[in-house]
Amino acid sequence: MRLPCNxxxxxxxxxxxxxxMLSSTxxxxxxxxxxxxxxxxxxxxxxxxxxxxxxxxYLSLDPEISNHPKRAKKYxxxxxxxxxxxxxxxxxxxxxxxxxxxxxxxxxxxxxxxAEFEPAVSIDGIYKNIERLSNxxxxxxxxxxxxxxxxxxxxxxxxxNHAKKPxxxxxxxRGFTLGKNSLANEVVLHSGLINIAQDKIRxxxxxxxxxxxxxxxxxxxITDAFNENSPSLSxxxxxxxxxxxxTQIGSRENHPNVAVVPARYWNCGNSFITHALAQLKNWxxxxxx
Numbered sequence: 001m002r003l004p005c006n007x008x009x010x011x012x013x014x015x016x017x018x019x020x021m022l023s024s025t026x027x028x029x030x031x032x033x034x035x036x037x038x039x040x041x042x043x044x045x046x047x048x049x050x051x052x053x054x055x056x057x058y059l060s061l062d063p064e065i066s067n068h069p070k071r072a073k074k075y076x077x078x079x080x081x082x083x084x085x086x087x088x089x090x091x092x093x094x095x096x097x098x099x100x101x102x103x104x105x106x107x108x109x110x111x112x113x114x115a116e117f118e119p120a121v122s123i124d125g126i127y128k129n130i131e132r133l134s135n136x137x138x139x140x141x142x143x144x145x146x147x148x149x150x151x152x153x154x155x156x157x158x159x160x161n162h163a164k165k166p167x168x169x170x171x172x173x174r175g176f177t178l179g180k181n182s183l184a185n186e187v188v189l190h191s192g193l194i195n196i197a198q199d200k201i202r203x204x205x206x207x208x209x210x211x212x213x214x215x216x217x218x219x220x221x222i223t224d225a226f227n228e229n230s231p232s233l234s235x236x237x238x239x240x241x242x243x244x245x246x247t248q249i250g251s252r253e254n255h256p257n258v259a260v261v262p263a264r265y266w267n268c269g270n271s272f273i274t275h276a277l278a279q280l281k282n283w284x285x286x287x288x289x
Contacts, residue, residue, distance in 0.1 A: 029138030030092035120269025
């Protein structure tokens with residue numbers, strides 16, 4: 001039986017309406033995004049449209065640990081507290097898996113959409129977080145471009161090759177070092193250096209006594225400690241007379257055995273990891289001249 005023309009028209013309109021509703025549901029990307037973690041702040045700055053960000057953490061204002069302190073001044077800052085976020089009414093909240101646990105619990109109970117991100121402890125971990133966030137906020141093309149940028153710099157064909165690879169130790173504030181299963185260690189290895197501390201410590205992060213550092217006698221000490229404005233214990237340790245010829249530190253212009261990699265380059269996983277790699281490669285170029 002042939003259906004009346006007007007019935008076909010109505011059926012067609014219903015079909016268009018259903019498709020529209022489904023597409024609206026699928027592509028309803030967040031327009032108000034808040035972050036309560038430094039590392040998700042940094043990813044947001046690289047991927048999100050600026051007008052979609054409504055709050056980031058106060059940590060992003062600190063130029064020692066943030067790559068975007070000037071941009072951070074444009075936004076309302078939070079301290080990872082639920083009460084700071086609720087009244088902003090975000091449609092997506094970004095958090096680190098191991099930070100602000102009480103806040104994330106409260107925000108979930110209140111019905112907010114919350115995405116927790118694992119800390120990136122490898123280059124692959126960076127790729128996963130970039131891909132996940134870019135898909136969440138509807139900017140997959142931006143995510144792919146960032147990933148390609150990092151992959152280009154970390155291409156195995158671009159690795160430094162030496163007959164004898166220089167040895168290195170990462171020596172951070174208060175005498176802590178990094179080993180296996182850490183992002184910094186992967187960057188060190190990819191730069192063509194050997195992190196000789198990776199088999200000397202427990203886990204990925206541990207305290208290294210000054211005596212042990214001297215005994216290891218690395219070709220290079222990697223630190224983020226040199227900061228005239230806020231000197232740290234690690235900086236004082238590097239100037240200890242016991243280090244002697246290992247560091248050869250007389251001034252900032254005379255420390256051929258020390259490479260300074262700012263913490264902001266690799267304390268979070270994002271595209272600035274390429275700057276950390278460049279710093280270490282530049283050191284090798286200088287010493288091999």
